[in-house]
Amino acid sequence: MHKLFITTIISLFLILQLQAQDYRKTEQGIKTVLKDIDLEIQFFNPATARVIKVPHGQSYQKESLSVVSDPQNVNFTVTKKGSTLLLKTEEIVVNVDFNNGQVSFADKKGKNLLTEKGTPVFTPFNDAGDDTYRVKQAFLLEKDEPVYGLGILQNGKMSQRNENRNLVQGNVEDVVTFIQSVKGYGLFWDNYSPTHFADSPAETSFESEVGDLVDYYFMYGGHADGVIAQMRQLTGQVPMFPLWTYGFWQSRERYKSQKELLEVVEKYRELEVPLDGIIQDWQYWGNNYQWNAMEFLNPEFPNPKQMVDEVHSKNANLIISIWSSFGPQTKPYRELDSKGLLFNFQTWPESGLETWPPNPEYPSGVRVYDAYSAEGRDIYWKNLTRLHDLNIDGWWMDSTEPDHLHFKPEDMDTRTAMGSFRKVRNAYPLMTVGGVYDNQRKTSSDKRVFILTRSGFAGQQRYGANVWSGDIGSSWESFRNQIPAGLNFTLTGNPNFNADIGGFFVGAYNKTWNDGTATKNPHFQELYVRWIQQGAFTPMMRSHGTDIKREIYYFGEKGEPIYDAIEKAINLRYSFLPYIYSTSWDVTKNQSSFMRALVMDFAQDKKVWNINDQYMFGKSILVAPVVKAQYTTEKVVAVDESTGWNKQENTGNEQFHAVDFTESKSTQVYLPAGTIWYDYWTNQKYNGGQEITRETSIDNIPLYIKAGSIIPLGPKVQYATEKKWDNLEIKVYAGADGAFTLYEDEFDNYNYENGVYTEIPFVWNNGARKLTIGERKGNYEGMLSNRTFTIVLQDGTAKKVSYNGQKLDVKF
CATH class of the missing domain: 3.20.20.80 (Glycosidases)
Known part of the structure; x- marks a missing residue:
């Protein structure tokens, strides 16, 4: 009884203290009450803040299924300016407005990134006998601000603005309650029930069928790669796949x-x-x-x-x-x-x-x-x-x-x-x-x-x-x-x-x-x-x-x-295996990506914001596949995962006319601004920021290489590990400085997690026309101690060098 009395007094004191100060500072952030909503902000790192909202006085318990990191001890300051509370780290500023109950986010210079619209909506709901809520929070986006994400959707769109979608897992659509903006921030709505995403000029919102609380993470990366790095720090890093999986x-x-x-x-x-x-x-x-x-x-x-x-x-x-x-x-x-x-x-x-x-x-x-x-x-x-x-x-x-x-x-x-x-x-x-x-x-x-x-x-x-x-x-x-x-x-x-x-x-x-x-x-x-x-x-x-x-x-x-066209595509894939496997390491070590929307690398070029039929593969190769019929007509094929099994609907005696697949055709390709591009097949040089007409054939996919790229090409093989990479061709595309790291390990097992791998850095100095092959870092059993590199510039100039793991300069 005595303990209960003391606990009650302490609780009343904390409530009075909270009301007197408007907020209470915690180790990770703050707690406060806004318009009958209990609000908690936790900094998981200097660039990521978690926002938790529950109806005032309601208790909750939640262990995230997606988030695997814990809040760090982040240095932050709390300042009260009028009715606004400013929480500032070295990367972001979180503003809490006591007048309207809204939370907003800015970069460290104070530039606004994202603002809530209104307070959350908690609608009482009985979930199979459990009293809970339907939860919703709206946000305000700039009029022309594209946002990306939401998972695998079959809507053909890059930016998901003006999208109205019930997010629930399905056969051909896989949903992720996450968006990121061209402004360099991401928003992860941490809820696992069917969730409605709605965007209009008035607001952008997430509304979930079940939730004891509103729970979301705001993260700032400055650009798409930075946002992805924050998301992976929050929800888990990417392990390496074996080399053979890339065949x-x-x-x-x-x-x-x-x-x-x-x-x-x-x-x-x-x-x-x-x-x-x-x-x-x-x-x-x-x-x-x-x-x-x-x-x-x-x-x-x-x-x-x-x-x-x-x-x-x-x-x-x-x-x-x-x-x-x-x-x-x-x-x-x-x-x-x-x-x-x-x-x-x-x-x-x-x-x-x-x-x-x-x-x-x-x-x-x-x-x-x-x-x-x-x-x-x-x-x-x-x-x-x-x-x-x-x-x-x-x-x-x-x-x-x-x-x-x-x-x-x-x-x-x-x-x-x-x-x-x-x-x-x-x-x-x-x-x-x-x-x-x-x-x-x-x-x-x-x-x-x-x-x-x-x-x-x-x-x-x-x-x-x-x-x-x-x-x-x-x-x-x-x-x-x-x-x-x-x-x-x-x-x-x-x-x-x-x-x-x-x-x-x-x-x-x-x-x-x-x-x-x-x-x-x-x-x-x-x-x-x-x-x-x-x-x-x-x-x-x-x-x-x-x-x-x-x-x-x-x-x-x-x-x-x-x-021949099919065989050429398969052999093309294998020629890029050293590039692909090194990119896989970049994904694991540096939070990079394989398929890169053009906005990831060329965000300043607004023309790429909604391009949905071209992308970067790794950081060097622009892929511009032919996505429209050129030799035949496009058929409309209406099948889905249910009706597709009915083979009776797919029979007939339709005839076709002979098609000459040896004819030349053409397609349009947009080359993003801010760099020089080289046609992979012809080495023809183009300035970025323009649309070009590319002649095509049935066996050709348009590929363009960014100036400054260094691309290792592997030998002709029947399977990924058939031949050692002891005589790689290193393609160097001049016109800008560049760097690339060639990664190798035992190609399977998890020894790489213990440092059992090698990295060979390549650096191109465009002004000096010099390629520096740096000292090999690391080692593993069976690694190549000595090897040959054939360095080839895009103009065809070539030099063959022997490399034993020591730094080597190659001048052109």
């Missing part, structure tokens, strides 16, 4: 037997077309009642260990499809069900029979597991070890949204280990992918985790995951949409993105074309070639889809235009 991947829905899969690898080796990865899609487990059994129960795969070993003997790698759901006749289903860790809403596949449409008389009984449960994630991994023990190289985690069919509002009341499904809906992919990554890292460090997954959320970059854009249709519009989708996903801090090259559902392209395959249809041939050329400049070059076989030999033979 070419072949896939199909699906290889129906062990024999069929091995024949594909063998055929690529016979044709001497490079290949590093092959993927086994679903139903290697047998029928749908055994869905995702995580073992080979299909008799067409009689010896999976032999299959994996044979793939490896051909110097290729295998990843395999696993899902977030299980059939009732599987071991994981029984164990998870016994512990109440399976959800009851409808998911894919609906029927136990492999027919379309699904036969409701034979329901599959497949159920999604509770990935929010630590025990559930451990059970998932325990069963996955059956495949891991076969030495399979990575995981294709499908349906990580997860699939949710025939939605009913009451489905969202489903209980999870972290509350209702509604409360944590959008974080499902983060949790299930994270469970595999964390458990594999605990198991072994000999092989880097590689996960290909269909959905992603804020923070997922820390889990060794490359997110693809789902079961998209095959059309020129769909192809064009993937570029801004990948760029906006990158701008949320997630650098690893890819799409099904050629589109998943072929739809109307798949008429009866002589042998019954769209690979003989010139309309599809042109689309596929342009898509695979663009896919060579994404973090994962992967050909995949249903309806038809995508392997190169179904498109013709060597010497024919389409076959």
Whole structure:
């Protein structure tokens, strides 16, 4: 009783003190009351502030699923000026207005960056028996201020201004409640329930279905790379992928037997077309009642260990499809069900029979597991070890949204280990992918985790995951949409993105074309070639889809235009592997990005702010893919992840006219201002800030190199590690100073985390026309102690030098 009395007196004293001072300073920031709202501001670092708002007197508990960093001890000052409280660090100023209850943000010089509009809206809501709120906060953006992010959206847009979107995970759209501005700031709305993003001239807002509090992070980076660095510091850094993951991947829905899969690898080796990865899609487990059994129960795969070993003997790698759901006749289903860790809403596949449409008389009984449960994630991994023990190289985690069919509002009341499904809906992919990554890292460090997954959320970059854009249709519009989708996903801090090259559902392209395959249809041939050329400049070059076989030999033979164009694109990818792998290190070490929206590097050029069909790949290569049909007409293909399976709609006897793919065509390319550009193919020089007409052919993707770039080119190989990088060509593009770091390690395992790698710095002094190859830093077992570099300027001037790890100057 005595203790209770003292506690009450202390509480009253603190309340009176707070009212008297208007605020209370804490170790990380301040606490105050504004218009019946309890406000707390925490500095996580000098450039990132967390804003927490709850109705006055309400208690809350929250452990972020995305944020993994803790608030730092940041030096900051608090100054009261009239009705405004100014919190200032060495990087940002946070203003708290006691009159209107709004918080605003400025840079260290006081330049306004972002201002709240009004106070938050808390609407009482009963969430499956829990009293909580629907929460909303609005902000004011400048009239012409572009913002980017929100995840993988299929709207074809770069800036997400004037967008009105319900953000919820789906098959072809992956949402991240994060935006960043051309002004150099980012805003992460830390909420996992379905969230409505709305932008209009009046306001920009986030409104979430469930939230005990308004919780968001403001971060200032000065530019896009700086914002991404802040976001990754907050939500996790990007681990390295193995070198082989940057080679070419072949896939199909699906290889129906062990024999069929091995024949594909063998055929690529016979044709001497490079290949590093092959993927086994679903139903290697047998029928749908055994869905995702995580073992080979299909008799067409009689010896999976032999299959994996044979793939490896051909110097290729295998990843395999696993899902977030299980059939009732599987071991994981029984164990998870016994512990109440399976959800009851409808998911894919609906029927136990492999027919379309699904036969409701034979329901599959497949159920999604509770990935929010630590025990559930451990059970998932325990069963996955059956495949891991076969030495399979990575995981294709499908349906990580997860699939949710025939939605009913009451489905969202489903209980999870972290509350209702509604409360944590959008974080499902983060949790299930994270469970595999964390458990594999605990198991072994000999092989880097590689996960290909269909959905992603804020923070997922820390889990060794490359997110693809789902079961998209095959059309020129769909192809064009993937570029801004990948760029906006990158701008949320997630650098690893890819799409099904050629589109998943072929739809109307798949008429009866002589042998019954769209690979003989010139309309599809042109689309596929342009898509695979663009896919060579994404973090994962992967050909995949249903309806038809995508392997190169179904498109013709060597010497024919389409076959040759596909082979050229694949070989082009491999020639850039030293550049790509070094860029991967730049992503991991320096928070960089692979696919870079032009606004990231040329923000001062307003013409690039909304360019959605060009981008930088790494910091040197401008990619300007041909995204419109030139030899054929564009077909409108209306398919989606539901109707695309109905093959009856995609048959016919449409004929086509012969197409001359040897004709020359042209396309328009915009070269950003502020630098000199060189055509990669011709070395022709251009000044930036202009649109040019580029002659094209079916086997050519327009590429431009920024002046000052240094690009290492690798040898011609059949797989990524076939030849050592002991005689690299180093292309130097004069016209500006430049630098590049060539990174090498053991190409797999996690020894790099302990400093087992090398860096060789290259610096170009344009005024002196001198390339300095710096002293090699670091070492690892088996590294190249001596090597040859052939230095080639863009004008063709070349010098060959021997390098033993010591500093070397090469004058031109």
